[in-house]
Amino acid sequence: MKPIKVGLLGIGTVGAGTFAVLKRNQEEIIRRAGRGIEIAVVADLDTARAKEITGGDIEVVSDAHLVVNRPDIDVVIELIGGYGIARELVMQAIANSKHVVTANKALLAKHGTEIFKAAEEQGVIVAFEAAVAGGIPIIKALREGLTANRIQWVAGIINGTTNFILSEMRDKGLDFATVLKEAQRLGYAEADPTFDIEGIDAAHKASIMSAIAFGTPVQFDKAYVEGITNLQAIDIRYAEQLGYRIKLLGITRRTAQGIELRVHPTLIPKNRLIANVEGAMNAVLVQGDAVGATLYYGKGAGAEPTASAVIADLVDIARLADADPVYRVPSLAYQTQSLADTPILPMSEIITSYYLRLRVSDQPGVLADITRILADASISIDAMLQKEPDEGETQTDIILLTHQTQEKNINAAIAAIEALNTVDGKVTRLRLEQLG
DSSP, rough: OOOOOEEEEESSSHHHHHHHHHHHTTHHHHHHHHEEEEEEEEOOOHHHHHHHHHTTTTEEESSSSHHOOOOOOOOEEEEEOHHOOOOOOOHHHHHHOOOOEEEEEEHHHHHHHHHHHHHHHHTEEOOOOGGGSSSSOHHHHHIITTTTTTEEEEEEOHHHHHHHHHHHHHHHHOHHHHHHHHHHHHOOOOOOOHHHTTTHHHHHHHHHHHHHHOOOOOOOGGGOOOSSOOOOHHHHHHHHHHEEEEEEEEEEEEEESSEEEEEEEEEEETTSGGGOOOOOOEEEEEETTTTTTHHHHHEEHHHHHHHHHHHHHHHHHHTTSSSSSSGOOTTSSSSSGGOOOBBBBOGOOOEEEEEEEEEEETTHHHHHHHHHHHHTTTTTTTEEEEEEOOOTEEEEEEEEOOEHHHHHHHHHHHHHHTSSEEEEEEEEEEEOOOOO
16 A cells, blocks of 8 residues: 655644654554555755754755645645644645644634534545644544543643643742743743643643534633633642642533533642642543543653654544545544534533632631621532731631532622622632542
């Protein structure tokens, strides 16, 4: 059987890793795929660097359009990133009946529905294992391994930069700004870390997983997104004292009213395996009705971990390229005509538990006023931590953990608490998930 010919768009960190792993493990890959997989041409604006990486044995061009329009190319690997030129190239490749492999979660989160529809109409595959959680095969697990299950919820640590920052804040007691600078120095955070620390990158990935888990179009624009920039070291310490760790989680859950899709800092019980995922590692916890909870752990970024996922997609395409499209696994696990229009719930309708930190006057009756407000909003307290004021201080911290309630109820209660003369400043609110 003739080899699959591949055009590689972008040979940065992941592209170079893909080239290296494909070359190093060529024999094993051929044994698995049943045919050769050859990178025939590389497109990169830095042609000199591209030639250095490839050793001068492969054609290098600066214009990616030349690759997607070449008749001899079977598969295009898009590793350019972003929404603009990447979308144009992917859509052109599909129009030219070429299969596509991409690690571009931002592109799929924003334009996935359009891209998958075009691919289906053209009878080609769009594979994207590397777009979520790097080397962890979570897309294949959701799309194929858990097919028998009605997925109930998915919760993941899916951004290594923020997990590294939170781990360092907890271990060293440092504030966010200090740890961010260290993360940038070590190469865990970009010079402009906005997508990571504001939760946008995690929301891209959570939106893709949600669509696969529940059979809906990709709906990133409806996700609730909250990053870690306002998280304080003191809350990490209080959470530890109460038996919890704080992680930035991407959460999607099926409910009777609709689908939850949210990213935010979350308290998790310390005895959960996912709470002990440290540094830049990723982990995704999936709850299915038949299998129960399954956990997927590994490196969520990096040249070769991500290349592992890219090449796994290439092998799948090599196996299925000549198969009738009707018998291929759909991009979002469900046949297009079966995708549901289940609504994404607004954050006010979400039901979860909460961590509240209040700075209050150290005087009688304060706690009674606060508990009355919570009771009036039908919010019950699960645990409480009241700190003794430091010597000479007239204020102290009260930390409350609530049982489950609707977000709109906690919003109303916080507004009433902040209006008390005995409460200083804003209430710090974090969400809490048991993940049991």
